[in-house]
Amino acid sequence: MGPGMGGERPRVSGRDFDRQRELNSQAPEIPRLDARIATLFRPYRAQLGVIVALVLVSAALGILPPLLTQRVFDDGLFPPGGAPDLPVLVGLVAAMLLIFAVSSALGIVQTRFTAQVGNRVMGDLRVRLFSHLQSMELGFFTRTKTGVIQSRLQNDVGGVAGVLSNTVSSVIGNTVTVIAAFVAMLLLSWQLTLIALVLLPVLVAGQRKVGQMRARIASRTQESLSEMSAITQESLSVSGVLLAKTYSRQSAETERYAAENRTQIELQVRQAMSGQIFFAVVQVLLSAVPAVIYLVSGWLIAEATGQGLDAGITAGTIVAFTTVQARLLFPMMALMRVALDLQTSRALFARIFEYLDLEPAIVDAPDAAEPAAEPPLAGTVEFERVRFRYPDAAPDTRPTLDDVSFRVEPGEFVAFVGASGSGKTTIGMLIPRLYEASSGVVRYAGDDVRRLRQEALMDQIGVVTQDPYLFHASIADNLRYAKPDAADEELERVARLANIHDTIAAFEHGYETVVGERGYRLSGGEKQRIAIARVLLKNPRVLVLDEATSALDTLNERVVQRALDDARSGRTTIAIAHRLSTVVDADRIYVVSAGRIVEQGSHEELLRLGGGYAELYAQQA
Known part of the structure; x- marks a missing residue:
């Protein structure tokens, strides 16, 4: 059924x-x-x-x-x-x-x-x-x-x-x-x-x-309960509590919850009393x-x-x-x-x-196929005249991506750079089909991703985001999310590759250390390196790095960048970056502006071109 x-x-x-x-x-x-x-x-x-x-x-x-x-x-x-x-x-x-x-x-x-x-x-x-x-x-x-x-x-x-x-x-x-x-x-x-x-x-x-x-x-009671649950989830998460404290909004958050609670009490009383006179009669x-x-x-x-x-x-x-x-x-x-x-x-x-x-807006086709698992096709990513507009965007707004085309060969390291809102993160989302292109074709291993089985496609793509999500569990449990049957030796191997093993070993409970809600017991660099180790345990053909170091300080960025350099070895790597220093050694850099690719080339080529990339690099330098 x-x-x-x-x-x-x-x-x-x-x-x-x-x-x-x-x-x-x-x-x-x-x-x-x-x-x-x-x-x-x-x-x-x-x-x-x-x-x-x-x-x-x-x-x-x-x-x-x-x-x-x-x-x-x-x-x-x-x-x-x-x-x-x-x-x-x-x-x-x-x-x-x-x-x-x-x-x-x-x-x-x-x-x-x-x-x-x-x-x-x-x-x-x-x-x-x-x-x-x-x-x-x-x-x-x-x-x-x-x-x-x-x-x-x-x-x-x-x-x-x-x-x-x-x-x-x-x-x-x-x-x-x-x-x-x-x-x-x-x-x-x-x-x-x-x-x-x-x-x-x-x-x-x-x-x-x-x-x-x-x-x-x-019906009204359940709607009110939904709103109370939403307030609780937003306000009592670690991020929500931190935000409320830093802006001295605890009283306001309490009043917001109390107001909805008063509504809930009134509805519960009305529900309890409805029909009581009838039943008494x-x-x-x-x-x-x-x-x-x-x-x-x-x-x-x-x-x-x-x-x-x-x-x-x-x-x-x-x-x-x-x-x-x-x-x-x-x-x-x-x-x-x-x-x-x-x-x-x-x-x-x-x-x-x-x-x-x-x-679901994105489902497998009835005849969905398995993507190629071995070279020379596995790891190939191609966009052909891709256009994308978010489903809830107003019809008269410009598309997030407009006529984007490029090809990444297996093992290449390419980067997408540009101002915030230019559409570069959306490119990273379309590759594993987290969103569906409005028009054009996104291909993986030579096949339209719409003709591939989603789960099999995701098995070959790993994503590291700017704010990695860690469960309120041990470091070992968080790593094994990528491979539940991974042996301890495998955990240590990927942790070493991600430059995090020595840090984990220094904890009192080692790999059994509980990281706290969303990993808040760890530093930003430690969370990011654990996320890298986790994706390495998955061992994907394609690695998508979405602003993976933009939230880190200079020292942590260097440590994480070394881990990312090791993680790229033998994989197709697509980096969405704001800090240009992290992608200067990319095989090819695409500059994205207003949803279009406006420049492309190596770091040196783009500097010689003297366009938007050169200007952005000069500002950051």
């Missing part, structure tokens, strides 16, 4: 997500949504069958005690002969006790199966959502707050946990109980049953109105029905006696009927609450399915 998890539904690209949300809010498709929710349970049909069987048996057993109660009164306590019939009474009481014991045992088994199915369905939903988000293009994550994404995984999926865990058994069990109770009531007295059914249409109509109101509140009405039954029973008996007829209503009938009717109170209330929960959860499921319906 595809990421949408059941039911044919138009797919939506990440760039069209906001428009789709607007359409969904205007025209909710409840039947289709309910069908998609039902498909979540398909892998657990066998367990659901067991639950249904247990529920049916429990419900059937549930209507026996009231019928036995009638027999206790009419045959055991007050038989026609007058004196209580103790043998009959003992047998009936024993049967009732046995039924209670069996029902309790079945309830325990049913609870276990229900919990297993509900939590496994929720786990499947969470993993599928996470997996689908992993497949989304990079642009989706640059447009969406991390906290909002986290909220979908945690708050939205967690919000439907109770519905997934309890709905099936509750709906089936309570429905069967209600139906069985009505059958028992009809068997006892059809006249009294009509009285008990008078309120049903009113209750159904009221429940529907309350459910619609709760669904609206639930329902409970009063249902609780008052027995008194009405007594009154109607008395009137029917009096009328029949006055006419010399038998009303067919005995004391046992009245006691049994009111017992059955009382047993209807809880299942009917439970069914109404489940119906409200389902209406509320639709808003959460709709939010989850919104993400699952997103179609």
